[in-house]
Amino acid sequence: MATETQGEGGGLEFHPMDQFIIKPLFGGDAVNWYTPTNATLWMALAVLAVFALLVLGTSKRSVVPGRVQSVAELAYGFIYKMVEDICGKDGVKYFPYIMTLFMFIVFANFLGLLPMAFTPTSHIAVTALMAFAVFFGVTILGFVKNGASFLGLFWVSSAPLPLRPILALIEVISYFVRPVSHSIRLAGNMMAGHAVIKVFAGFAAIAAIAPLSVIAITAMYGLEVLVSFIQAYVFTILTCVYLKDALHPHH
Amino acid sequence: MATETHSDAAAASAPGMPQLDFSTFGNQIFWLLVALAAIYFVLSRMALPRIASVLSERQGTITNDIAAAEDLKAKALQAEAAYDKALADARMEAQRIIAAAKADIQSDLDAAIARADAQIAEKSAESEKAIAGIRESAMENVKIVARDTAKEIVSALGGKPDAKTVNAAVDSRLKG
Amino acid sequence: MEGDIVQMGAYIGAGLACMGMGGAAVGVGNVAGNFLAGALRNPSAAAGQTATLFIGIAFAEALGIFSFLVALLLMFAV
Numbered sequence: 001m002a003t004e005t006q007g008e009g010g011g012l013e014f015h016p017m018d019q020f021i022i023k024p025l026f027g028g029d030a031v032n033w034y035t036p037t038n039a040t041l042w043m044a045l046a047v048l049a050v051f052a053l054l055v056l057g058t059s060k061r062s063v064v065p066g067r068v069q070s071v072a073e074l075a076y077g078f079i080y081k082m083v084e085d086i087c088g089k090d091g092v093k094y095f096p097y098i099m100t101l102f103m104f105i106v107f108a109n110f111l112g113l114l115p116m117a118f119t120p121t122s123h124i125a126v127t128a129l130m131a132f133a134v135f136f137g138v139t140i141l142g143f144v145k146n147g148a149s150f151l152g153l154f155w156v157s158s159a160p161l162p163l164r165p166i167l168a169l170i171e172v173i174s175y176f177v178r179p180v181s182h183s184i185r186l187a188g189n190m191m192a193g194h195a196v197i198k199v200f201a202g203f204a205a206i207a208a209i210a211p212l213s214v215i216a217i218t219a220m221y222g223l224e225v226l227v228s229f230i231q232a233y234v235f236t237i238l239t240c241v242y243l244k245d246a247l248h249p250h251h
Numbered sequence: 252m253a254t255e256t257h258s259d260a261a262a263a264s265a266p267g268m269p270q271l272d273f274s275t276f277g278n279q280i281f282w283l284l285v286a287l288a289a290i291y292f293v294l295s296r297m298a299l300p301r302i303a304s305v306l307s308e309r310q311g312t313i314t315n316d317i318a319a320a321e322d323l324k325a326k327a328l329q330a331e332a333a334y335d336k337a338l339a340d341a342r343m344e345a346q347r348i349i350a351a352a353k354a355d356i357q358s359d360l361d362a363a364i365a366r367a368d369a370q371i372a373e374k375s376a377e378s379e380k381a382i383a384g385i386r387e388s389a390m391e392n393v394k395i396v397a398r399d400t401a402k403e404i405v406s407a408l409g410g411k412p413d414a415k416t417v418n419a420a421v422d423s424r425l426k427g
Numbered sequence: 428m429e430g431d432i433v434q435m436g437a438y439i440g441a442g443l444a445c446m447g448m449g450g451a452a453v454g455v456g457n458v459a460g461n462f463l464a465g466a467l468r469n470p471s472a473a474a475g476q477t478a479t480l481f482i483g484i485a486f487a488e489a490l491g492i493f494s495f496l497v498a499l500l501l502m503f504a505v
Binding site for chain 2: 017018020021022033034035036037040043044046047050051054055058061062065069073076077095096097099100101103104120122123124125126129130191
């Protein structure tokens with residue numbers, strides 16, 4: 001990574017991953033489990049933003065909504081419709097969990113796009129926790145709701161009989177890969193985008209390339225805004241799909 | 252090489268990717284759980300019920316408004332029908348009045364024409380009579396003049412005019 | 428010296444792993460293109476299938492992200 005830059009001696013230094021370093025917020029080096037860090041700060045900002053949008057924004061309860069309130073209602077209707085469409089009527093009672101995930105991810109992603117910001121969702125630890133929470137929650141829910149017939153999810157009864165064991169093996173593997181891909185998709189997208197922007201920003205140190213670099217950063221930034229939303233959407237919709245598998249395992 | 256970079260990168264510990272620095276995982280997981288619990292609490296206790304109530308209230312208002320609008324529309328349709336009916340009635344009345352007036356005028360006209368015809372017929376009968384009279388008297392005069400002339404001619408020729416013969420001759424001539 | 432060879436192998440491997448991203452790009456383009464072709468044939472059915480579109484894109488893209496992850500691991504963690 002740093003090889004060629006240090007060879008140049010032009011002071012060109014790429015540290016695309018430094019933005020992801022977790023530092024204690026109030027000095028010191030030790031990161032204990034309770035230490036307030038920059039991750040804590042930006043998660044707290046995301047919580048505050050959710051609070052501002054969904055609670056303060058709707059505090060007037062006006063029948064004809066203002067700007068903030070209509071955004072809040074849009075988000076509510078968006079996720080509610082998604083849950084209802086995918087999971088069906090009996091999935092609606094899990095709507096608050098899914099809404100929580102969506103709002104947290106979308107705000108963490110968007111706040112992370114601010115310059116100098118830290119993106120909590122770019123860390124595997126964060127996304128893996130959310131993905132495994134969904135995974136274990138959905139699996140336990142599936143067994144509680146359907147008992148042993150939840151295993152029918154892996155037994156594709158529409159396939160010819162000789163193929164079924166093989167398909168069952170594939171289904172089981174894909175089922176256990178779900179949380180991995182679920183978490184790495186989000187973290188990888190966030191990390192990749194921010195790292196690429198940082199790399200382009202590193203090129204700006206050379207005066208000749210600087211305008212190109214700025215244009216490239218602008219373009220990547222636009223793409224990142226899109227990706228931030230789409231990844232939050234995808235994380236949410238996959239949660240809905242997994243939840244649907246738990247509620248209605250017989251497809 | 253990578254290790255050099257990392258020694259530059261201040262606080263970063265051994266592995267190059269901060270994401271794989273397991274010493275920070277506990278911290279992140281703890282704060283993430285706090286954040287998610289806070290959001291979940293805020294959403295399920297305050298935000299979602301409120302938004303749901305606002306949405307259903309709006310739905311109710313919209314339904315009511317639509318019903319009211321339907322009502323008003325029905326009323327407008329009624330008013331329009333009444334207006335149309337009044338217009339048709341008025342038009343019919345006008346037709347009727349026009350027809351009556353026409354009939355009146357026609358009958359007046361007919362009477363006047365009949366009266367004028369009668370007067371004309373009377374006048375022409377009178378004239379007819381006058382002409383007949385004049386013709387009559389003209390015949391008489393012709394007769395008298397012819398007799399007188401015949402008597403004069405007879406006497407001038409030396410005969411003695413016999414009044415009866417002359418008269419008969421003149422009459423037969425005039426008639427012939 | 429030995430460490431340098433390991434480092435070199437890791438960097439070469441990272442570069443090779445990046446080819447996987449091309450596969451993901453092809454996959455995502457394929458999903459989106461086919462969706463568009465279908466949507467133009469039957470626009471009324473398209474609106475209901477955008478969720479499926481995004482799920483498909485997400486699955487296609489996840490594998491590209493895996494290759495990116497492998498590249499990063501080779502660069503920094505090996």
